Amino acid sequence: MSFELKSGVPEGPLAQKWDKYKADMKLVNPANKRKYTVIVVGTGLAGGSAAASLAELGYNVKSFCIHDSARRAHSIAAQGGINAAKAYPNDGDSVWRLFYDTIKGGDYRSREANVYRLAQNSTSIIDQCVSQGVPFAREYSGELANRSFGGAQVSRTFYARGQTGQQLLLGAYSQLMKEVDKGKVQLFPYHELLDVVMVDGKCRGIITREINTGKVERHAADVVIMATGGYGRVYYLSTNAMNANATAIWRAHRRGAAFGNPCYVQIHPTCIPVSGTHQAKLTLMSESLRNDGRVWVPKKKEDLAKAPSTIPEEDRDYFLERKYPSFGNLVPRDVASRNAKDVCDEGRGVGASGRAVYLDFSAAIKRDGESVVREKYGNLFDMYHEITAENPYKSPMRIYPAVHYTMGGLWVDYSLQTTLPGLFAAGEANFSDHGANRLGASALMQGLSDGYFILPYTITNYLGTHATELLKKVETSHPAFEQAEKQVRDEIARLIANGKKGKRTPNEIFKELGLVTWDYVGMARDDKGLKIAIEKIAKLQHEYDNNMLLNDDQHLNTALQTAQRLGDYLELARLIAQDALHRTESCGGHFRVESQQDGEAKRDDEHFAYAAAWEYKGKGQDAILHKEQLVFENVKPSTRSYK
Secondary structure, eight states, X not given: OOOOOOOOOOSSOGGGHHHHHHHHOOOOOHHHHTTOEXXXXXXXXXXXXXXXXXXXXXXXXXXXXXXXXXXXXGGGGOOSOEEOOOOTTOSSOOHHHHHHHHHHHTTTOSOHHHHHHHHHHHHHHHHHHHHHTOOOOBOTTSSBOOBOOTTOSSOOEEOSTTOHHHHHHHHHHHHHHHHHXXXXXXXXXXXXXXXXXXXXXXXXEEEEEETTTOOEEEEEOSEEEEOOOOOGGGGSSSSSOTTOOSHHHHHHHHTTOOEEOTTOEEEEEEEOOOOOTTOSOOOBOOGGGGGTOEEEEESSGGGTTSOGGGSOGGGEEOHHHHHOTTXXXXXXXXXXXXXXXXXXXXXXXXXXXXXXXEEEOHHHHHHHOHHHHHHHHHHHHHHHHHHHSOOTTTSOEEEEEEEEEESOEEOOOTTSBOSSTTEEEOGGGBOOSSTTSOOTTOHHHHHHIIIIIIHHHHHHHHHHHTHHHHTSOOOTTSHHHHHHHHHHHHHHHHHHHHHTSOOBOHHHHHHHHHHHHHHHSSSSBOHHHHHHHHHHHHHHHHHHHHSBOOOOXXXXXXXXXXXXXXXXXXXXXXXXXXXXXXXOSOBTTBOBTTSEETTEEOOOHHHHOEEEEEEOXXXXXXXXXXXXXXXXXXXXXXXXXXO
16 A cells, blocks of 8 residues: 655644634534444543543444453553643743643654644643543642643643542543443443454444454444554563553554554653563553652662662762753653663662662652652552562662653544544554653643544544545445455464464563563664664564464463464564664664764754654565654754753
């Protein structure tokens, strides 16, 4: 399939583009809305809010998730907060400032119009969530409270202790279930998407597998929204839920949806370090902790064996405060992560593994009192104590970077439509808003902006524009559905047939893939390492194809589920390495060792000021690169400095 990348950004001044889009959009009258069916895959903040909002407009919605309940989407794990340019603290914040911080935080690798729209919508998100009863923290006066996050010099992050994602998801879930009760949303739990169905050049449905029974099903619609999260689990160990996966977006990519910027992977600096080979995931400690926690390591290697409380101030290296005096411990995640790695590489990492730094709250406890710190972060401290058996009120936390969020995803235009007409992508499943690095507390903002305030307009515009074609309904008996289902069944049959003669479990191969991606396509990448990664991934692909052990249970078969997802991860890992290899600059979460200046990432705006959109050419084949040139009319790219 060949395609042309058209961003679809409206003409006119930046602040008026979204209003112009809405003024020019095609409408669907209320009676006709009842004639359309929308499939939403995923029930996190993006998917849940989109399904609820579209159903409220009058569309018939089918909502799919891989869990037993929509409430179990991974959005529930977000801790620290959600950004919005409300400017309650009167500290100089504005829509423009949030837009600028996001563009700069993404290292000038995102589309201006999308980012500005996100900043505009941010204020409405908070009003929407408050009206739903989301229990944001409040000041004594009753006004909503704000705290700071990395990459900003203002306080714009709204929060509900360390449970912000959970509370926001419950708000969206309540709206979703209201529409279920009205009969406008039909829920399909325990369903995993295995293919999208194209009819006459438009996405008209999906093929799913019911996880408990193994039943392969066809579902038709007039438009499909993908809101299935990111692909961080390709690294095996990450802060993502074990059930998180990239199969939905990868299957769409195989059908022709371009994949944008796959090498942009965010490493979060504030995670509990790896403790052994038994682990299948890592635990995040919220970035909000860096408001009061100070990051340091001993200056002298001989002090590593000492208890941290016995090391005097003059022998501590508060390296983020030392190197970045303007932002200190609240530098963006990519900067904090690389600096933590550097001091550990120097041999000054703490803990048994030497791959950790201290996050110390003693100064805050001394200044404000333990009760104040407990009120702010108590549940996070309890989580840390539960996992490590260490008391962070008495001794510093030990933290180390880990894979957290993926800025890449399905390429989408301004309307969030992929290169497959009729297939839209929202939240972390798309590539659109964060460039090469996401600022903390912006993921929840993007998911809810996409679901509540963008897709209800852009989906309506799509349906109104193509009404003549779409009102001619496509049934699941259509040959395109038959062919897609056959391909899914044949793939499952091949996996099981090959699995009868193999010796290695899917999880064994998956773990090895995770080590390859982390070692060679992790925090630092270089030409030699990326080429080694591609070779090693090819060998793992051979193992997967020829030596994987599977049982033949067609029902609740978690090994089969892992095997299917692993097959997609192997292809995706190859593309991540290919994308990282071609982009010889450093930017944001993509750090090429060959492209740095004074230890900081060095961009190459002359040659790489574009979004990379990759076209799938087949298993084992090099993808084809397409480029969306990024035009900066309002913010001039400059050296990204937090010093």
